[in-house]
Amino acid sequence: MRTHLTPLILAIAALGATAAQAQAPDASMIQLGSDIPAKWKKPEAGYDFVRREAMIPMRDGVKLHTVIMVPNQARGLPMLLERTPYDADNFVKKDQLTLRDTVGAAGREWVDDGYILVYQDIRGKYGSEGKYVMTRPPIGPLNPTKTDDTTDAWDTIDWLIKNVPESNQRVGMIGSSYDGWTVTMALLGPHPALKAAAPESPMIDGWMGDDWFHYGAFRQVNMDYFSGQTSKTGKGEKTPRAGGDDYQAFLDVGTAGNWAKQNGFDQLGFWNRLSAHPAYDAFWQGQALDRAVAAKPSSVPTMWLQGLWDQEDIYGAITAWEALKAKGKAGNNHLVLGPWYHSQVNRSAERLGPLKWKGDTAADFRRDVLIPFFNTHLKDRKPAEPTPPVLVYNGSENRWDKFSDWPGATSLTPIYLQADAGLSFQAATPGEDSYVSDPAKPVPFLAPPISFSERDRWTSWLLQDQRPLTTRTDVLSYKSPVLTSAVTVQGSPFADIYAKTSGSDGDFVVKLIDVYPASVAEQPEMGGYELPVSMDIFRGRYRQSFEHPTAIPAGVVQQYKFRLPPVNWVFKPGHRIMVQIQSSLFPLYDRNPQTFVPNIFFAKPEDFQKATISVQRGAAGASAVLLPVVPASTAVK
Structure with a gap:
């Protein structure tokens, strides 16, 4: 038996040895390191552009993260620079083969026209070094x-x-909102290579009428922005x-x-x-950029853009343009007022709220006006038509109007509040309403429930139908007779309200509204619609001085x-x-307590009191809205 088993045993042993040898790891397999290479170079075949990232040094040694998108075979192309606190990496998608697919909708026309696109994180945000300061003031008393x-743009x-x-060593700058502010700052001391600029909906004066306040009334919607922008570098x-109703x-x-x-906002320096x-003191005056650009007007060709229904920055662009015009710099400064909400110039714009336009007004504008303007100065390519000094959309007649100057009206025409909720260009008989x-039942700017995060309602709130408010007893509505002839307005209306209050402070909201006929065949949903054309709010304590607020004398008529x-x-x-x-x-x-307190931010519950407001009509208290009426359009045909 042993004789017969020996070969079998030997065979099994040989097989075991072979298996052991097969299972033995190669020496290279047991030298484990990282599966991530020290430097990964992604193959670039198939891409029609090159993406570069640079940390550009500023004069104080701080380096700013910059993304540069260069088309393949580019030679002698201008650069379009946008400086932002909103993450330069977010402006360009990754893992896309074409530059057109990499950028957003508003960037595709620039790609098609042949531009090198540059996006930069401002100091202290996202990939950039340094300390972030919200809308960092110009060098001076507020910035030692x-x-x-200005210097960061120059160095960049x-x-x-x-x-x-x-x-081609020529640079244009563009940007909307905060990014429009960075464009404006660059204009205070522009680099010689900066050949054209377009501040879009720029934040110019945060107290008078842009993001933070309007004539002293605080915009609470920005509380989320403060924490989102200043609680982290990113x-x-x-x-x-706690709930869904703001x-x-x-x-x-x-x-x-x-x-x-x-x-926890006490941790946030800007708050x-x-x-x-809370008042318009040296802190706000010292960073008002309309004052700054007027004090240091540049010769850079600039197009100031703003939406006619801009729910965030409806004040800055036109105010800066007016300041430069007053300094004799209208020649290189153009004004555009489009039918847009905030920053819609960079999105699709076939409509706004209930209003429908002829085509995409933003894309058409970018292609036909904005890029040709830049090409004039960055490529020496003359446009088919010279850029008009002023371009303003007429929403009621659905067309762009060109102007040699603005406003079209040379004087203001009062339309007076009348008895029995009337409104007329004729003087009113004395009376009051x-x-x-x-304060416990404030008038909502939108029908509750309200969520600041609802984008569609937020972007169109300035055009919302005002009919739901006409039944409120704390809203006065004055309406003209049915018009038998057109009334054309071109410019900025003024509210001119005479009123007395039983309180010692108070706010006034004034709206100019177009009331549509009961039936509109072309768009039935507009039948009877009360469309706001222009509105704003004014904090009563600033009626005599924006810098030095005063209590309102109870029962005494005051002008606002x-x-x-x-x-x-x-x-x-009709x-x-x-x-x-x-x-x-x-x-x-924010709510006005209607009791004068040093700082409304910190008013106490007992400060909030009901007040009876009496709006005056006729004689010495002829409350009115002053309209920039023109006999016919002053647009250039």
């Missing part, structure tokens, strides 16, 4: 350092023209809500100061500075006169003109 966004452009060999988080949430908390305290300066303003946003509109036959007056626009704007 030797750098600001200087580096680009020396380090991007595919360029993107911060929104303030959490109207109730802000009403329950009482004041913006209470909201800030409950949500602390803003809340310590009263309402009770109750303030400018409303610009219009280019025709009130057509329509009516309406003016509405109220004392709150909540929760977009």
